[in-house]
Amino acid sequence: MTAIGVRKTAEVLALWPLAVNVLAALSPVAALVSGGSALALLLPLAALLLIGWRQRGTLLRVPRGMGGAGRYIAARYLLLATAAAHLYARGDLGIAAMITLVLAVLALAQEPLLRSLSSLAVPYAANLPDREVRNSAVFPYGWVFPVNLLAVVVLVAAPLAPRPLLPLAALLVLTSLGVALVALVDVVRRIRDRRAFQAGLPQFLERMQPVFYVYWHAPPRSAFQVTMWLPYLERLGVPFALVVRTASTFRQLAAATEHPVLLRRSLADLDDLIVPSLRCVFYVNNAMRNNHMVRYSQLTHIQLLHGESDKASSANPVIRMYDLDFVAGQAAIDRFEKFGVPMPREMFRIVGRPQVENIEAERAPIGQLADRTVLYAPTWAGYQAETNYSSLLAGPAIVAGLLSRGCRVVFRPHPYSGRTPELSEACEEIRQMLEADTEATGREHLHGDLAEREMDVVDCINACDAMISDVSAIVGDFLHSGKPLCMVSPRTGAEEFLEQFPMARAAYVLEADGTAPRGLDATLDALIGSDPRREERRRWATYYLGDIPRENYAERFVHVAREELGLLAEEQEPLDATASAPSVDE
Numbered sequence: 099m100t101a102i103g104v105r106k107t108a109e110v111l112a113l114w115p116l117a118v119n120v121l122a123a124l125s126p127v128a129a130l131v132s133g134g135s136a137l138a139l140l141l142p143l144a145a146l147l148l149i150g151w152r153q154r155g156t157l158l159r160v161p162r163g164m165g166g167a168g169r170y171i172a173a174r175y176l177l178l179a180t181a182a183a184h185l186y187a188r189g190d191l192g193i194a195a196m197i198t199l200v201l202a203v204l205a206l207a208q209e210p211l212l213r214s215l216s217s218l219a220v221p222y223a224a225n226l227p228d229r230e231v232r233n234s235a236v237f238p239y240g241w242v243f244p245v246n247l248l249a250v251v252v253l254v255a256a257p258l259a260p261r262p263l264l265p266l267a268a269l270l271v272l273t274s275l276g277v278a279l280v281a282l283v284d285v286v287r288r289i290r291d292r293r294a295f296q297a298g299l300p301q302f303l304e305r306m307q308p309v310f311y312v313y314w315h316a317p318p319r320s321a322f323q324v325t326m327w328l329p330y331l332e333r334l335g336v337p338f339a340l341v342v343r344t345a346s347t348f349r350q351l352a353a354a355t356e357h358p359v360l361l362r363r364s365l366a367d368l369d370d371l372i373v374p375s376l377r378c379v380f381y382v383n384n385a386m387r388n389n390h391m392v393r394y395s396q397l398t399h400i401q402l403l404h405g406e407s408d409k410a411s412s413a414n415p416v417i418r419m420y421d422l423d424f425v426a427g428q429a430a431i432d433r434f435e436k437f438g439v440p441m442p443r444e445m446f447r448i449v450g451r452p453q454v455e456n457i458e459a460e461r462a463p464i465g466q467l468a469d470r471t472v473l474y475a476p477t478w479a480g481y482q483a484e485t486n487y488s489s490l491l492a493g494p495a496i497v498a499g500l501l502s503r504g505c506r507v508v509f510r511p512h513p514y515s516g517r518t519p520e521l522s523e524a525c526e527e528i529r530q531m532l533e534a535d536t537e538a539t540g541r542e543h544l545h546g547d548l549a550e551r552e553m554d555v556v557d558c559i560n561a562c563d564a565m566i567s568d569v570s571a572i573v574g575d576f577l578h579s580g581k582p583l584c585m586v587s588p589r590t591g592a593e594e595f596l597e598q599f600p601m602a603r604a605a606y607v608l609e610a611d612g613t614a615p616r617g618l619d620a621t622l623d624a625l626i627g628s629d630p631r632r633e634e635r636r637r638w639a640t641y642y643l644g645d646i647p648r649e650n651y652a653e654r655f656v657h658v659a660r661e662e663l664g665l666l667a668e669e670q671e672p673l674d675a676t677a678s679a680p681s682v683d684e
Contacts, residue, residue: 165240405571
């Protein structure tokens with residue numbers, strides 16, 4: 099069995115807590131049998147070393163939240179009993195020692211209580227107009243764990259030098275009790291504030307009068323799914339809020355936007371959101387929990403998604419549960435038929451892809467440029483093997499081909515690429531290649547935090563003259579630029595790839611078998627040289643992004659959304675009333 103296998107097995111079978119508890123249980127027995135021998139202290143010290151090792155991540159940094167509070171609690175009670183047994187056997191168990199031990203027991207007892215109460219003091223709202231909310235503790239409650247653990251260590255060692263160590267233990271125990279008292283007062287206040295907010299939420303929303311919500315649930319580092327839509331939802335000109343279901347998604351959005359964010363954890367919590375002003379809910383993915391909100395049939399439910407591509411996930415039959423599906427162009431509608439998913443045509447609205455409004459057109463035909471910058475934007479491995487379209491394993495060879503042609507490279511992998519060890523290693527290899535090339539040639543490539551965090555997708559597209567990518571939503575966005583495009587087929591030949599993914603007809607197709615791309619030189623020569631598919635690419639851009647004028651491109655989305663919300667009809671009513679009003683002469 100490998101070292102990793104042993105570690106995983108120990109965690110699954112809870113062998114570490116078992117070992118700690120066995121050592122702790124034997125410790126007081128050994129103390130009494132040995133008459134308080136110093137050698138008998140080896141057992142409790144071994145248990146403490148195991149606890150410290152297992153909790154080293156908590157002990158070596160500032161606690162986050164509850165930290166290690168409440169962990170190994172039974173073992174620590176037994177270790178206090180061990181300290182008492184040793185002190186008794188040595189004749190050092192006086193009144194002061196007994197009081198210290200009793201207080202130490204009380205200090206440990208508050209850890210599970212504090213952890214339990216802390217689970218009720220979850221965030222509830224952020225960025226509310228005219229209302230202050232507090233979603234975090236005044237300090238990390240987890241500080242009680244290292245203080246208590248240190249107190250147990252000192253008490254276990256106290257029989258060796260009771261005169262200096264017992265007062266030190268008493269000081270640590272009193273400190274822990276003080277910290278716990280402040281934490282308990284704070285957590286009770288947070289629970290009270292949250293419950294008061296919950297009780298008054300319907301009235302608050304009636305005053306706020308939200309016209310729509312953006313409902314969102316997603317894994318970590320996914321806030322971009324929402325933030326990409328916020329600038330265009332703001333243009334609708336009506337109050338709205340963001341609704342999430344877990345504390346982790348709440349923290350993501352609360353940190354990413356200044357719009358109101360509401361955390362509603364249970365199904366019953368959602369009922370309080372339904373107020374008379376509410377007309378619509380927008381969704382940006384197909385998360386399973388979306389059906390919790392779709393059940394409110396009196397509302398209009400509109401799916402936006404967070405990007406379109408020719409992947410099967412963009413033609414998911416679950417989209418039928420929404421009232422409307424806002425799509426960029428005709429390609430999105432035809433995609434359902436291609437994948438054998440019958441859909442009612444009346445549920446689609448072609449609104450373009452507003453996020454591309456700031457994508458700049460090519461500066462000149464690429465063959466006329468003296469220097470060329472190429473964006474390499476591979477996708478991730480997906481959740482299943484059949485949705486793995488990533489070219490990252492061949493990425494180092496692709497980037498090497500670009501560098502050999504004197505290209506400047508912008509490297510922006512999908513944010514989820516780090517979830518797969520092989521793809522993560524390929525990303526790191528590419529970054530090292532770009533750093534080495536910069537040192538050797540002086541070319542300033544864009545990669546790492548600069549390209550992946552500080553710059554957004556539009557920034558990266560505007561910084562390049564051509565792009566190499568996979569089956570990914572960024573390809574559709576890139577078509578708006580009119581620049582040369584290459585798509586990598588990691589599993590099939592070019593003809594089959596074109597059949598499966600029609601968007602590739604606007605691109606040069608590069609076949610890749612694992613780490614080895616086929617026909618790389620010829621593909622790169624066409625991509626950054628002659629570019630024979632230039633006119634064909636423009637026709638496909640209309641098919642995928644809608645036949646919408648480039649000027650004021652995003653206004654199509656705003657107009658259609660306002661129409662579906664009934665806002666245009668309301669604006670027209672006063673005009674109609676004015677036009678039909680009788681004149682004074684009449």
